[in-house]
Amino acid sequence: MDIPPEASSPEIVRREEVPTAVVRATVRMDEISQVFDRAYPLVASTLEQQGGRPLEAIGYYPSMPSETIDVEAGFTTAAPATDEGDVVVSSLPGGDVARLTHLGPYDTLAESWERLGRWVAEQGRRPGRGVWEVYVSEPTPDSDPATLRTDIYWPLES
Incomplete structure (x- = not known):
């Protein structure tokens, strides 16, 4: 496998836990783009209604895929949001x-x-x-x- 010269070398970094606002789903791999297409505008709109704003676009996968994959699609946030409809508060782990x-x-x-x-x-x-x-x-x-x-x-x- 050729590695593009622009790609970074792997590294270990220490991160703090980061709050997120996401839409959770369990889908087949061929359905995952539909989750992202639905989640991003919904989460962004919900954050704006709550007085927040989306930061980084993320996809979090809490477990390894099998026939289906669990995914949390949304954004990191500066401060925790509030659950609203399909949008739920979560976080990316620290350590x-x-x-x-x-x-x-x-x-x-x-x-x-x-x-x-x-x-x-x-x-x-x-x-x-x-x-x-x-x-x-x-x-x-x-x-x-x-x-x-x-x-x-x-x-x-x-």
Whole structure:
């Protein structure tokens, strides 16, 4: 597998817990884009009605996928929001996490996750539960998929 020169090297960073406002769903992998398409405008609108604002666009996956995947799609927030309808308060975990920047289309994210998992094992660390993605680049109809930036995070056991 060729690694784009713009992609970052994996690293371990310490993060604080971060509040989020999300829509939760359990879906088949081929339905996941529909969750994001519905969640982002709904969460952004709800946050604005509550006097907050969306920060980073995220997808949090509390468990490894099987035939279906559990996902929390929404945004990090500066302060906790309030549950309202399908929008619920959650958080991204704090502690030691392995981080990698993925450059390219979303359909190649699995390769970056595999790379990060191998790197974590090479460091003698054990991956924890739950992983997340921060969608740094906002995809638009005119976006070149090769330029999309996604930061991926994998919590580590102590």
